[in-house]
Amino acid sequence: MQRYFVSPEQFNEDRVIITGEDARHITRVMRGKPGDTFIVSDGVSREALVKIEHIEQTDVFAVVIEPLEMKQEPLLKVTIAQSLPKGDKMETVIQKCTEIGAVHFVPFVSARTIVQYDAKKEGKRLDRWRKIAKEAAEQSHRNMIPAIDQPLSWKSLLDTFSEYDVVCFCYEQEHGSQLRDVLKPFIAQTLQKPGTTASLLLLVGPEGGFTEEECKEAEEAGAVSVGLGRRILRCETAGMVALACALYESGEMGGA
Template identity: 40%
Template sequence: MQRYFLDEMPEDHKITITGDDFHHISRVMRMEPGSHIYIVYPDGRTSICTITEIKESEVAAEVTEWVERSVELPTDIVISTGLVKGDKFDYIIQKGTELGAAGFVPFEASRSVVKWDRKKGVKKTERWQKIAKEAAEQSHRDRIPFVSEPVSLTQVIESGKDYDVLLFAYEETAKVGEMSPFYEAVSGLTEGKRLLIVTGPEGGFSEKEAEQLIKGGFTACALGPRILRAETAPLYVLSAVSFYLELKR
């Protein structure tokens, strides 16, 4: 069954779907009255709905049953990544959403090859959010991760006050073989806690940035003994957290 997210709570059990999702249902999937779909509400609840009518510009559906099982990670993991080249951030968003990320915060790092074009910023951020939405539908998530516009590293550090655990992936930590910080952080996560992990761009963090992060309360950590690419590190973090919190038990 296809999954669709509502932007607003309906006043009753009658669902109305418009816009891109209407087009997907009527033109791409060519569904008909009687077809079943998943509907996810803004509060994270999910229901199975039956399409009752397909009109010229909207689809009407009614709730058939509620889905009780949640597939969300028990902790919120937000990924803050230095701006990377090409479509690498698209890849991070897509795969990170599939792996359970709660949100993505790109930042302008001193070693980022890409420079943020603020004139095109709104459209690019909207595109990123659309990628997150489509990935959330595909992976049957109960929520769509947020994607922010790029911020400064200072803003990332300031946002740390809203999280329980603060980490940054630092290759210098991996080079000296110090593997315990990441394990200790993940093993200490419990339901409801929030983790913010900061990963660098292709060139990694400068010494000044590493000092800023440590001063701001972030712990430097290695993600295993190997040096990972900028687009691999966030996915390693999410996979490790999922294994420890969802499979290991």
């Protein structure tokens, strides 16, 4: 069933108003008419099955048929910190990791980042990333849209490590700890009680990977260096693999 995210202000006790691009999608693409049903979420605390009551020019007015339980989000809250890759690879990372279950994206600039960061152009790029996240969240029936930050410097990213329960530095040179070696005991300790949550930050490098100095700095800031197997993954693949492994290990996909 079609799903749309709206702001909490558009969602009152028994009615909802759909505006903008979503309203155009309902009326022009889906050919919506009074009586048609779809799901609406405010991305925070409310979700419901609604029915179109009437359509006025650019707005769609719907009435709540049935409140729905918000139970699509994983208990392990994973943030993907991705060093800015070339081309449209970041769009792929955001789309696919949103579908898998990431709750937050933090783009950053590292020593081997190839693309030139341009603050003037970044606003439009950020808008596009957020639109991609919204559409992917709707398609995959998420209860919320992942947050996407403005790109950070490497130093600024290091300063955020204390905000997470555990930070994993995905490093292709790591031949000791593998991701599961770190996640299994962490999850066993933090997600024992039903309903509890935990936060994980996954750091993924650019096309050329991280430097040894960055690995040292990350570990000094509190990260654990981990490998993702014996094969070298593309930068746009590594985050997806690490995220899927983390959610599986947490029991989201039948693991743990």
